[in-house]
Amino acid sequence: MSLVDWSRAQFALTAMYHWIFVPLTLGLSFIVAFMHTMYYNTKAEKWKNTTKFWMKIFGINFAIGVATGIILEFEFGTNWSNYSWIVGDIFGAPLAIEGILAFFLESTFIAVMFFGWDRVSKKFHMLSSWFVAIGSNLSALWILVANAWMQNPVGMEFNPDTARNEMVDFWEILFSPTAVHKFLHTISNGYVVASLFVIGISAWFILKGRHLEFAKRSMLIASSFGLISSLFVVFTGDGSAYDVAQTQPMKFAAMEGLYEGGEGVVLVTAGMLTPGKKYDNDKDEYVFALKIPNLLSYLAERDANAYVPGIRNIIEGDKENGIIPLEERMKNGKIAITALKEYKTSEDKTIKDEALKTFRKNYKDFGYGFLPDKESAIPNVPLTFYSFHIMVGLGFYFIILFAIILFFSIKQTIDRKKTWLKIALWSIPLGFIASELGWVVAEVGRQPWTIQDLLPTMASTSHLSTSSVQITFWLFTVLFTVLLIAEFKIMIHQIKSGPKEERS
């Protein structure tokens, strides 16, 4: 594997570890804040114990989330040095705002949340729990704005004198549809993960016949929150997919395993890809597939008969439908690169002006000039396809699960539904899996780009030896795995010891 592969592996590793903990933080913070409010309103000891129990779990999870998070921010510099310069003018801002606006809010009020019992007023203490929830969700906002901008670079312009992209419209970046969908989809997914977590653990208590009232109380809150959130996930997921179809057609095609595009394209709800299928061979796309006619066209363009390009169309081009062949884009990219060089090295004003004009005309394909071959423009299709379909399938399953649990919770018969309780318990990991797969779709599907169409991964790295990154990769693997085991063991113990027993 080359430097860029190891750099990607390290980023994927650290990001995926970090993401084990973040969704739970995003969702659990609100669940805790809600319980805390119940305590504030009712003054009932039982709510205090419920709040404290989930708050402790939150704290254990939060600590490792912080530990795994710090590296991500700095990795842009340490391992993606070229990226940091070429887009730092835009990308750095949300990271700084995240720190100033969100992280301080989070960390300051977490101290009140944990140590505020009997030290501050009850109202201020309760509000602090809300500030923690708002702070953690705000931090998600800014990093997701940054990520969305990589996928759909808006509000910027390349400055040939500084050899980088520069921000020209802050609001366009913040309110880009990609950012809005990504943010809403991601945080609501966090609420789903946390709800599944709370329901699963509560189910375990009921199955063990312990802390029944506490467990039922927690379950009612989490299943209501989960049901609303999981419906919202579908809605924002649809928005995200539409957005991908508009801005990243290659990713969209990979998500569906679509090689041959056309009009009125079917949606594959489930299926198996043909091994060895390439854009330039005639193998069938799927070994088998459950299809719904015209739905993909509708999802991509809001028109059941609309044209949707497949991978082959994007590579070979489809001029009728306005798709430029990849070879031409690679050529344009090389022209842009050469023109930039001419602009920067020539002393002659007319040559410079001419070069700049050529550069501007071809800049939209700048990144294609770095691609070694056509193949490298295609992401890993099976990984993207299966990740996407499993994620969507799980998403719909969660809705059903939440609805059933909520139904029995309201009917107050949940403690007798042993099968559903077992299913709920075993659904905890599914939430985490769906969440991670979402990032696989987003990040594997957009390869080879760090900045869509403008900068590929191989032009984004630092000037390091492959072995340096190999060493840090393995160091992170060992360290994060050890910390994960520690977290897991502490968490299990904490859960098993249960909440403080209430006297009824």
Place this chain on the structure above:
Amino acid sequence: MFENLSYLALQQYWWIIVSLLASVLVFLMFVQGGQTLISQLSKNEKEKSLLINSIGRRWDVTFTTLVTFGGAFFASFPLFYSTSFGGAYWVWMLILFSFIIQAVSYEYRTKTNNFLGRKTYDTFLFINGILATILIGTAVGTFFTGSEFSVDKLNITNPADPIISRWETATHGLEAALNITNLSLGLAIFFLSRVLAGLYFINNIDNDSIVKRAAKQVKLCTIPFLVFFLLFVGLILTKEGFAVNPDTKEVFMEKFKYLHNLIEMPIVLIMFLVGVVAVLYGIFLGAFKSSGKGIWFSGAGTVLTVLAILMLAGFNNTAFYPSTYDLQSSLTIQNASSSKYTLTAMSYVSLLIPFVIAYIWYVWKSLNKKKVSDDDIKEDDMAY
């Protein structure tokens, strides 16, 4: 309002903000200093737990300041971010590793079934205390001594090898620790963090024997702190510095550059002197009077002194991140900064900083109405 500022004024404004964050970070590293003092200041587990719970309520603010410092530096001077982080890879990785292991340690050390055992987590805290202070100090030292890197923006036009910033040593930053100037700053910050930690404990902990031991440690650590600090100041004020010609932007070596900067910017000179005196006065209060006010004087003094030192590195036509490999690759606040648009937008965001400081202040005050004591920890089932 910020739109009317010149590009240079915005660059200077952001150099001040980033320097301010760095200065506050150095002050807040009393947490790290405290982590290295735990065993010296405690005679039993109970005292140890007092100490850890005392700094344990502050560690995340230090951590957050570091993260915000990184983000702000990225947003305002991205060329530094790409050159230093991507180049001095090993130094930054070591610093980051030490913060990763710190972040779990407070929360996990006393938890049952914590896999690694309490001792390991306490060792993690100790390692973070040593590495973070010495290495961050060493890294800042290179602002005056330079590093071996090159920056060539034309590289982006070569698809076979498009990387703009390149480090030219195989040790990727570790070589900085071999330089006496860098090392003396690293050690000065290490001992300063222990002095500040001692003063903080005197202020924060309700236990006479710990206060007595802390006062003794303040005295003990002040001596090496002063030795290394004066050595560092002496070395940079007498050395050649990396000057920038304001018209041609050419970087050249100037004898006594940092001494000139100090004299030519009287405000910085005053900040520096006031800062040093405040640090010493705070030490005097803590070490000889066991007064809790020491941390306020020494803390504020630390911020002023570090701020002054960073002004010397970046202002008055000086290259703040010099390259000894290729002088013209050196980074200045002008050639390393973000665009005028971004700096303007970020300047509006910076107006929120006073509010952030205000609520942190308010929260700390309301949480710290009384000092940390044994009873306090016993009653609190959330304690570390």
